[in-house]
Structure formats: C-alpha cells, structure tokens
Amino acid sequence: AQSVTQPDIHITVSEGASLELRCNYSYGATPYLFWYVQSPGQGLQLLLKYFSGDTLVQGIKGFEAEFKRSQSSFNLRKPSVHWSDAAEYFCAVGALNAGNNRKLIWGLGTSLAVNP
Amino acid sequence: EAGVVQSPxxxxxxxxxxxxxxxxxxxxxxxxxxxxxxxxxxxxxLIRYENEEAVDDSQLPKDRFSAERLKGVDSTLKIQPAELGDSAVYLCASSSGQGNTGELFFGEGSRLTVL
Incomplete structure (x- = not known):
C-alpha cells in the first residue's frame, strides 16, 4: 500500500540548533517527493521537492532534503533553526493513480517548536 | 503572480x-x-476538478457537501446543513498539471467553526 510515515509527531529544538525531520514512504515506483510547511493559521507552502537527479535538494528558508532510495526516506534538514521555523511540516509523495494522474499522499505531519 | 485566493x-x-x-x-x-x-x-x-469536471469526488460526503466549478476557474464548496464535526480548515489548492508531478499550490484556507 502507498503510504507516508512521519515518525515524529512533535519535536522541540533550541534556536540555532540543527534540525532533522524524518519521512519514510512506501511506493512501488520512483517517487515524486515533497515537503510542505504550514505556519499557524496559514495554508501549506512548498519547501522543496524531488523528482529526479541530484538526491540532495535545496529549498526555501535554508532547508534541504536528501532522497535515499535504499531507505525509502526523504528527511528534511536545516543546519540552524530560527524561531520563525516553528510550524507544522508535512511530507508527501506524488503517486500515480488508476487514471495515471499523480495524487499526493500525505504524512500526518511533524509539529516543530523552537525554544529561544 | 497572484496565489490561490480563498474566502472567507x-x-x-x-x-x-x-x-x-x-x-x-x-x-x-x-x-x-x-x-x-x-x-x-x-x-x-474532498474533490478534484479538471477544468469544470469533477474527476475525483469519492471522498466528498454528498449528503451535505456540494461543490461546483461552473466556468472552470473559481470554485465554491458548500455545506448544508453544517454539523459540529464539520469544524475544520477547508483548503483550496491548484496545479498546472505540467509534468504530472503532483505539486500543489495552496490558499490560506477557510477555518470553519460550527457551534
């Protein structure tokens, strides 16, 4: 079955510390992978995406993610967290459906809190 | 370029x-x-439209929810009658479909509270 797992429901880090948010997926073909961020009271904003090529992708706000096919993972990282990074982070896989359209399968999200 | 706009x-x-x-x-x-x-x-x-056609509405509770996109541009989602359990954020998103990547662009959402 196609699925996305974000093992950490909630993470707290100190400002300036490094961050890694985990994402594992189950999908039989080459995945199209996304990380979205949702600040309180806002919609979802695309942080970065992976379709093919270099497995280390750079995104907005200083985030990066690495696709590891052998581990079925697409972990999100940031070397130094800012207080404004406190938000909900969602990992998603673009999976082909029966109509050959790509549909996003979402993880349940990881809530990030940042201590001053 | 303007993003996805939702109201209220x-x-x-x-x-x-x-x-x-x-x-x-x-x-x-x-x-x-x-x-x-x-x-x-x-x-x-809940529902996906390709132009004015609803191509995936399998998750839309059709007894109380309806949606339309008459001219293939803007869209309306209606709930009638609302129930307490409908309290949630309703998000609209759009995509160009180019490359069939699944990438979505979201609006800021409409937060519904049912009392």
Whole structure:
C-alpha cells in the first residue's frame, strides 16, 4: 500500500540548533517527493521537492532534503533553526493513480517548536 | 503572480446552518482541489476538478457537501446543513498539471467553526 510515515509527531529544538525531520514512504515506483510547511493559521507552502537527479535538494528558508532510495526516506534538514521555523511540516509523495494522474499522499505531519 | 485566493478566512455558524467557501486558483491552473484539514492532521482530499469536471469526488460526503466549478476557474464548496464535526480548515489548492508531478499550490484556507 502507498503510504507516508512521519515518525515524529512533535519535536522541540533550541534556536540555532540543527534540525532533522524524518519521512519514510512506501511506493512501488520512483517517487515524486515533497515537503510542505504550514505556519499557524496559514495554508501549506512548498519547501522543496524531488523528482529526479541530484538526491540532495535545496529549498526555501535554508532547508534541504536528501532522497535515499535504499531507505525509502526523504528527511528534511536545516543546519540552524530560527524561531520563525516553528510550524507544522508535512511530507508527501506524488503517486500515480488508476487514471495515471499523480495524487499526493500525505504524512500526518511533524509539529516543530523552537525554544529561544 | 497572484496565489490561490480563498474566502472567507474565518466563519462561525450554528449547526444546521449552511455555509459556502470560495476559491480562485492561480491563473492558468486547470486543476483545482478542495481539502479538509482537521486540527493536528494532514490534508484530506474532498474533490478534484479538471477544468469544470469533477474527476475525483469519492471522498466528498454528498449528503451535505456540494461543490461546483461552473466556468472552470473559481470554485465554491458548500455545506448544508453544517454539523459540529464539520469544524475544520477547508483548503483550496491548484496545479498546472505540467509534468504530472503532483505539486500543489495552496490558499490560506477557510477555518470553519460550527457551534
């Protein structure tokens, strides 16, 4: 079955510390992978995406993610967290459906809190 | 380029009342989505439009929810009558469909509170 797992429901880090948010997926073909961020009271904003090529992708706000096919993972990282990074982070896989359209399968999200 | 626009941002109604949400997608985006997001959860697809055609409405509770996209541009999602459990954020998203990547662009959402 196609699925996305974000093992950490909630993470707290100190400002300036490094961050890694985990994402594992189950999908039989080459995945199209996304990380979205949702600040309180806002919609979802695309942080970065992976379709093919270099497995280390750079995104907005200083985030990066690495696709590891052998581990079925697409972990999100940031070397130094800012207080404004406190938000909900969602990992998603673009999976082909029966109509050959790509549909996003979402993880349940990881809530990030940042201590001053 | 303007993003996806939704209104209203917030709506408070009493149960059994009707409510409607409006969405204007990014110009040129033929595909429009309505998602439901409960507190602390990820988005759940309600309906997907390709132009004016609803191509995936399998998750839309059709007894009380309806949607339309008459001219293939903006869209309206209606709930009638609203129930307490409908309190959630209703997100609209659009995509160009280019490359069939699944990438979505979201509006800021409409937060519904049913009392």
């Amino acid at each position: 941002r917030y709506k408070i109604i009493e149960k059994k009342q009707p409510v409607a949400f409006w969405c204007n997608p990014i110009s040129g985006h033929n595909t429009l989505y309505w998602y439901l997001q409960n507190l602390g959860q990820g988005p759940e697809l």
